[in-house]
Amino acid sequence: MQEITGLFKIAEILRGILGHFLPDPQLVDICMSLINIGAIFTIISLTAVVLVYTERKVSAFMQRRSGPNRVGPGGTLQSVADMIKLMAKEDIMPAGADKWMWILAPILLFIPAAAVFVVFPFDNKAIFADLNIGIFYFIAMSSQSVLPFLMAGWASNNKYSLVGGMRTVAQMLSYEVPMVLSILGIVMLAGSMRMSTIVAAQQHTWFIVLQPIAFVVYVITATAEINRAPFDLVEGESEIVAGPFTEYTGMRWALFFLAEYANLLAVSVIATTLFLGGWNGPWLPGWVWFFLKVGGMIFLFMWFRWTFPRLRIDQLMSFGWKVLLPLALLNIIVTGIGMYIYEFFS
Amino acid sequence: MLKTETFTLNMGPQHPSTHGVLQVVLELDGETVVQAIPHMGYLHRGIEKLAESRTYAQFIPYTDRLDYVSSMGNNLGYCQTVEKMVGIKVPERAEYLRIIMTELNRIASHLIFMGSLAIDLGASTGMMFGFRSRERILDLFDMACGARQTYTYIRFGGVSADIPSEFIPALQRFLTDFPAMLDEYHRLLTGNEILYHRLKNTGVISGQRALEIGLTGPALRASGVDYDIRKVEPYGIYDRFDFSVPLGQVGDCWDRYIVRMEEMKQSASIVTQALEQMPEGTVMATVPKVLKPPAGEVYHSIENPRGELGYYIVSDGGVNPYRLHVRRPSFINLQVLNEACQGLLIGDVVAVLATLDSLMGEVDC
Numbered sequence: 001m002q003e004i005t006g007l008f009k010i011a012e013i014l015r016g017i018l019g020h021f022l023p024d025p026q027l028v029d030i031c032m033s034l035i036n037i038g039a040i041f042t043i044i045s046l047t048a049v050v051l052v053y054t055e056r057k058v059s060a061f062m063q064r065r066s067g068p069n070r071v072g073p074g075g076t077l078q079s080v081a082d083m084i085k086l087m088a089k090e091d092i093m094p095a096g097a098d099k100w101m102w103i104l105a106p107i108l109l110f111i112p113a114a115a116v117f118v119v120f121p122f123d124n125k126a127i128f129a130d131l132n133i134g135i136f137y138f139i140a141m142s143s144q145s146v147l148p149f150l151m152a153g154w155a156s157n158n159k160y161s162l163v164g165g166m167r168t169v170a171q172m173l174s175y176e177v178p179m180v181l182s183i184l185g186i187v188m189l190a191g192s193m194r195m196s197t198i199v200a201a202q203q204h205t206w207f208i209v210l211q212p213i214a215f216v217v218y219v220i221t222a223t224a225e226i227n228r229a230p231f232d233l234v235e236g237e238s239e240i241v242a243g244p245f246t247e248y249t250g251m252r253w254a255l256f257f258l259a260e261y262a263n264l265l266a267v268s269v270i271a272t273t274l275f276l277g278g279w280n281g282p283w284l285p286g287w288v289w290f291f292l293k294v295g296g297m298i299f300l301f302m303w304f305r306w307t308f309p310r311l312r313i314d315q316l317m318s319f320g321w322k323v324l325l326p327l328a329l330l331n332i333i334v335t336g337i338g339m340y341i342y343e344f345f346s
Numbered sequence: 347m348l349k350t351e352t353f354t355l356n357m358g359p360q361h362p363s364t365h366g367v368l369q370v371v372l373e374l375d376g377e378t379v380v381q382a383i384p385h386m387g388y389l390h391r392g393i394e395k396l397a398e399s400r401t402y403a404q405f406i407p408y409t410d411r412l413d414y415v416s417s418m419g420n421n422l423g424y425c426q427t428v429e430k431m432v433g434i435k436v437p438e439r440a441e442y443l444r445i446i447m448t449e450l451n452r453i454a455s456h457l458i459f460m461g462s463l464a465i466d467l468g469a470s471t472g473m474m475f476g477f478r479s480r481e482r483i484l485d486l487f488d489m490a491c492g493a494r495q496t497y498t499y500i501r502f503g504g505v506s507a508d509i510p511s512e513f514i515p516a517l518q519r520f521l522t523d524f525p526a527m528l529d530e531y532h533r534l535l536t537g538n539e540i541l542y543h544r545l546k547n548t549g550v551i552s553g554q555r556a557l558e559i560g561l562t563g564p565a566l567r568a569s570g571v572d573y574d575i576r577k578v579e580p581y582g583i584y585d586r587f588d589f590s591v592p593l594g595q596v597g598d599c600w601d602r603y604i605v606r607m608e609e610m611k612q613s614a615s616i617v618t619q620a621l622e623q624m625p626e627g628t629v630m631a632t633v634p635k636v637l638k639p640p641a642g643e644v645y646h647s648i649e650n651p652r653g654e655l656g657y658y659i660v661s662d663g664g665v666n667p668y669r670l671h672v673r674r675p676s677f678i679n680l681q682v683l684n685e686a687c688q689g690l691l692i693g694d695v696v697a698v699l700a701t702l703d704s705l706m707g708e709v710d711c
Contacts, residue, residue: 059470059471062471063470063471063474063475064474064475064478065474159353159355160355163355163377163692167377229468229469230468230540232468233693238362238363238465238466238467238468238696239363239692239693239695239696240692241361241362306470306471307469307471307534308468308469308538308540309464309467309468309469309472309535309538309540309541309544310467310468310469310540310544310693311540311543311544312543312544312691312693312694313377313691313693314691315543315544
């Protein structure tokens with residue numbers, strides 16, 4: 001019998017309490033599902049608030065500034081103030097915009113960003129749905145975010161937005177391929193696409209040790225997937241103003257922003273799960289380890305953003321197809337041969 | 347039959363990376379630039395016309411507003427032109443102070459270039475670092491003349507005031523720290539693979555073409571033409587200093603960047619030499635309050651951070667210039683934009699604009 005710890009224990013206690021008040025066990029299940037959904041949405045919105053503050057503090061640290069330090073102790077409430085400001089802003093729609101597409105784009109972008117959280121193993125057994133195609137589900141869901149960018153770019157009736165939208169499609173499609181291929185090596189090693197199995201397989205050796213090339217390819221492609229510097233061509237502030245987001249204001253713009261940070265968290269979580277051993281770690285509870293590793297990955301992504309210049313669109317494409325894709329393919333071949341040799345000798 | 351057509355994109359006048367209020371009308375084929383026509387005039391203040399109703403001395407503060415990140419050079423160019431007309435002898439100490447200030451201003455200006463190039467290419471940390479070092483120079487100017495950007499420090503016959511006692515130690519501290527700062531920028535930007543590939547072979551201007559258009563300053567020297575007015579026609583006391591003129595070979599954005607980075611090193615060396623040689627004495631010659639230069643015309647040019655800054659003054663013997671024209675390097679350098687950008691991508695236009703380093707205050711005089 002495995003010892004029950006961490007987040008799963010909290011869920012068990014909650015389930016016990018609910019069992020006292022609700023007669024039907026089915027009702028308890030429904031309530032627990034709602035609580036889980038609520039927890040995931042809380043995590044997403046809290047993430048955005050925390051990450052915006054972190055991003056500003058990290059950039060300040062790298063640029064030898066103090067960053068936000070006025071609202072709340074140490075500026076911690078700055079993001080809250082920003083949120084309030086965004087909610088109070090006027091909602092402007094440009095003349096000649098394609099109304100429904102324009103309204104739908106930010107919502108459709110946010111849905112896949114939130115949906116991928118379903119398969120994240122925050123702790124041992126603390127996973128909303130431990131699908132047997134967990135990682136496949138993540139890839140399928142996250143690739144849905146290509147279309148809303150193009151929708152926003154097209155519907156805005158702005159040339160900068162359109163150029164940005166076109167860039168997004170080109171960039172995200174070409175970086176999806178090496179990303180999937182880099183993940184394939186992990187799936188081969190773990191022999192499963194189920195998140196909990198992948199993490200359990202890393203109990204002794206993290207996959208970053210066995211798959212260093214895949215890790216590098218994954219981190220680069222993930223940065224491109226979430227459109228962060230040096231792959232932030234979608235927004236490319238100094239070139240195309242803000243790309244697809246140029247015409248959005250207030251809460252609609254905030255939804256893009258929320259999705260961006262939810263995606264940042266998502267790719268960091270996947271990196272942690274696939275390469276850094278997930279919740280595995282000595283002494284501390286699993287979920288603490290998990291969030292420490294995710295935090296480390298997020299810092300890495302922020303580090304990239306605040307030190308690298310932006311690539312040019314043609315360089316971006318040729319780097320993706322001519323360097324990353326062969327590298328990822330090579331990694332799969334080497335992994336396959338390695339596995340064969342390992343099995344042969346043992 | 348499928349047919350594609352080009353579209354027009356108005357880059358500016360409100361755009362994050364046009365360095366002020368420049369409008370570039372881009373004709374694009376997808377992301378490829380077919381034509382990039384700069385439209386100027388959004389910052390036109392009629393400075394040349396204003397000069398005609400001001401006395402010679404009253405015009406000095408207007409020169410500050412031309413190239414507002416290297417105002418010392420603008421002051422120097424104008425004052426030397428008028429001194430040449432009237433025939434004023436400047437005291438030794440003032441000559442040295444002028445050199446120190448203009449060379450420091452050159453460093454400050456190139457630091458802005460570096461910072462704005464970095465942020466135009468998406469590396470905002472580079473900008474913060476550049477401005478941090480520039481702040482040290484502005485503090486020095488603040489000590490000398492009380493202003494951070496529009497100095498009017500250089501006057502007819504010398505400089506407005508002698509430097510305070512705390513200036514020289516502060517300057518020496520800056521000169522000691524500067525190589526380490528420059529080294530840090532090289533590590534952050536020059537050594538960056540992405541920056542190299544963004545700048546290398548983009549926006550190539552051949553030496554021949556650069557001469558035809560009349561490019562001056564680092565943009566010309568990056569194309570391999572050895573033309574620096576400080577060497578060719580040493581004005582002031584530039585013949586007393588030992589410095590070299592960095593040259594590029596290809597004339598691409600990378601060369602323009604490297605040339606400016608090297609120039610900063612040379613400027614720091616000039617300041618060090620000037621500080622060692624500077625004598626004691628007065629900083630101002632006796633000059634009448636109202637100047638009446640003899641009728642005639644004069645042209646004088648100096649090497650400003652952006653190129654050859656020339657003043658052409660026609661005098662009719664009165665208290666106001668009859669006509670004053672400023673040869674603004676930013677304006678002339680910008681003319682090459684269209685040629686340099688053709689066939690490049692949108693992202694490169696920004697890089698070419700940044701490395702030409704045109705300043706709108708000077709483009710629209």
